[in-house]
Amino acid sequence: MSSSPTTFPSDFSAQDRFLAEKTEEALVRGVELQAWRDGPKPGLRVFPLDLAKKFKLENRAEGYFGETNIAGRPRSVMGAKQFVKFGRLDRANAAEMLKEFVYKEFLTRAHWMYPDGYTLGSDPESGKYKWVLLTLQIHDFVMEMGPVKKRLKEAACVAPSPRFMKIRETPNDDCVLSIQVGYPFVEFAPIPNIFGFGPGKFGIALKYFTFNLMKDGEVTTEMDFLAAPRCEKVFDFGKMIPDPLYGTADMVEMLTLGMVSASPFHDMMDKGMLETHCRVHQALMDGLGDVWVTWLAEQAG
Numbered sequence: 001m002s003s004s005p006t007t008f009p010s011d012f013s014a015q016d017r018f019l020a021e022k023t024e025e026a027l028v029r030g031v032e033l034q035a036w037r038d039g040p041k042p043g044l045r046v047f048p049l050d051l052a053k054k055f056k057l058e059n060r061a062e063g064y065f066g067e068t069n070i071a072g073r074p075r076s077v078m079g080a081k082q083f084v085k086f087g088r089l090d091r092a093n094a095a096e097m098l099k100e101f102v103y104k105e106f107l108t109r110a111h112w113m114y115p116d117g118y119t120l121g122s123d124p125e126s127g128k129y130k131w132v133l134l135t136l137q138i139h140d141f142v143m144e145m146g147p148v149k150k151r152l153k154e155a156a157c158v159a160p161s162p163r164f165m166k167i168r169e170t171p172n173d174d175c176v177l178s179i180q181v182g183y184p185f186v187e188f189a190p191i192p193n194i195f196g197f198g199p200g201k202f203g204i205a206l207k208y209f210t211f212n213l214m215k216d217g218e219v220t221t222e223m224d225f226l227a228a229p230r231c232e233k234v235f236d237f238g239k240m241i242p243d244p245l246y247g248t249a250d251m252v253e254m255l256t257l258g259m260v261s262a263s264p265f266h267d268m269m270d271k272g273m274l275e276t277h278c279r280v281h282q283a284l285m286d287g288l289g290d291v292w293v294t295w296l297a298e299q300a301g
Contacts, residue, residue, distance in 0.1 A: 008020060018188075019133060019157070019186070019188060020133075022157075022186050022187055022188050023131060023133050023157075023159045023186050024131075025187070026159055026184040026185065026186045026187065026204070027131060027159055027161055027163065027184060029070055029071065029184070029204045030159075030163075030164065030183075030184030030204065030206055031163055032070045032071070032204075033068070033070060033077075033184075033204050033205075033206055033226065033228055034163075034164065034182075034206060036066075036068040036070075036077070037206070037224070037226060041066050043066065043067065044064055044065070044066045045064060045065045045066070046062055046063070046064045047062065047063050047064070047271065048060075048061070048062055048063075049061040049062055049063045049080060049271065049274055049275050049278055050275060051275060051278055051279050051282060052275070052279075053279065055282050055283070055285075055286050056286045056289065057084050057085060057086065057282070057285055057286055057289050058084070058085040059082060059083060059084045059085070059282055059285070060082070060083050061080060061081065061082045061083070061275075061278045061282075062080070062081050063078070063079065063080045063081075063270075063271055063274040063275075064077075064078070064079050064080070064081070065077065065078055065230065065267070065270070066078075066079075068228060070204060070228055075203075075204070075228040075229045076228065076229045076230040077226055077227070077228045077229070077230065078226070078227055078230040078231065078270050078273075078274065079224065079225055079226030079227065079274070080223075080224070080225050080226075080274040080275075080277055080278050081222065081223070081224050082221075082222065082223040082224075082278055082281060082282060082285075083220065083221075083222055084220060084221045084222070084223070084282070084285050085218065085220055086211070086219045086220055086221045086285065086288075086289060086292065087218075087219050087289060087292050087293065087296075088217050088218055088219060089213060089217055089219050089296075090217040094176070094213055094217065095169075095176060095177045095213060097299065098177060098179060098211060098213050098219065099167070099177075099179060101211075101292070101295060102179045102181060102211050103179075103181075105291075105295060106181065106209070106288075130161065130162075131159045131160065131161040132159065132160055133157060133158075133159055133186065134157070134158050134159070134160065134183075135155055135156070135157055135190050136155060136156050136157075136158055153191055154191060154198065154199055155189075155190040155191045155199060156185055156186075156189075156190070156199035156200070157185070157186035157188050157189075157190060157199075157200070158183040158184065158185055158186065158207070159183055159184055159186055160181070160182075160183040161183065161184075164180075164181075164182030164183055164184070164206065164208070165180060165181055165182060166178075166179075166180040167179050167180075168180075174214055174215055175212050175213065175214055175215070176213045176214065176215055177212070177213040178210060178211070178212050178213075179210065179211045179212075180208055180209070180210045181208070181209045181210075182206060182207060182208040182209070183206070183207060184204070184205065184206050185199070185202050185205040185206070185207070185227075186200075187200060187201075187202070187203070188200050189201065197227075197231035197232070197233065197234065197273055201233075202227045203227060203228060203229055204227065204228045205225070205226065205227035205228070206224075206225070206226050206227075207223070207224070207225050208222075208223065208224040208225075209221060209222075209223055210222040210223075210224070219292075221285060223278075223281050223285070225274075225277055225281075230266075230270055231246075231266075231269065231270050231273055232246065233246060234246055234269060245265075245269065246262070246265075246266065246269070249262040249265040249266065250262050
């Protein structure tokens with residue numbers, strides 16, 4: 001897929017141009033990955049994910065592995081879908097209210113402070129552009145290793161665009177309205193990190209939030225994350241240093257002439273990464289659920 005050369009404003013710095021180029025590349029490749037997501041996926045492997053903790057909102061999650069072609073090259077895909085019972089909307093103008101919340105309030109109000117002082121979210125400005133580059137601060141990215149719990153400073157660059165947004169009226173017999181908000185991840189890490197798969201290291205990746213208004217007044221949300229290729233490194237210590245985990249597993253497979261396959265280990269690690277991703281975003285939904293209740297009360301007042 002080709003596109004016309006980008007014309008940059010004269011006051012763009014080299015860093016501005018770099019980010020704009022990375023953003024447009026993410027949009028083009030993201031559209032290709034979206035076509036795979038929305039189409040038939042023969043051979044897709046689907047499996048349950050265990051988030052290993054209790055959340056306020058009822059939820060379930062599943063992961064998947066697949067294969068596709070992007071930019072003429074075969075790519076592996078890994079992803080996760082989450083299904084959440086978000087709340088209720090028993091109002092005469094429920095459909096219009098849900099549209100207003102998703103498109104006007106979702107990003108700007110998805111922030112709060114935890115009891116321990118940690119915050120989540122930002123207050124972005126919006127304008128009439130084909131795309132906008134946002135830096136998302138991931139304050140609730142937590143690594144738990146036995147009794148040790150550590151919050152890590154992480155951030156991701158994403159590019160919301162109308163190409164990844166969709167409104168469907170009566171998509172099925174049980175649903176009145178479905179609103180999808182999505183964006184590709186940009187291959188740039190605002191905060192440098194040692195991870196081989198994460199912000200700035202995904203390759204091509206997409207995230208979707210879909211809000212559904214059911215006929216009985218229930219509001220559900222679906223979250224979908226997918227990345228191509230699948231994780232190739234757990235840790236990234238530079239081009240000259242192999243990943244200590246996947247590198248070791250691949251070496252064992254090579255030394256045993258394939259008798260000990262690295263695939264089960266890769267699958268286990270990739271599944272764990274998807275579960276971590278889902279925990280972060282289920283925490284987001286729990287917090288957003290409180291914002292939703294507050295917003296509904298404001299509308300009633």
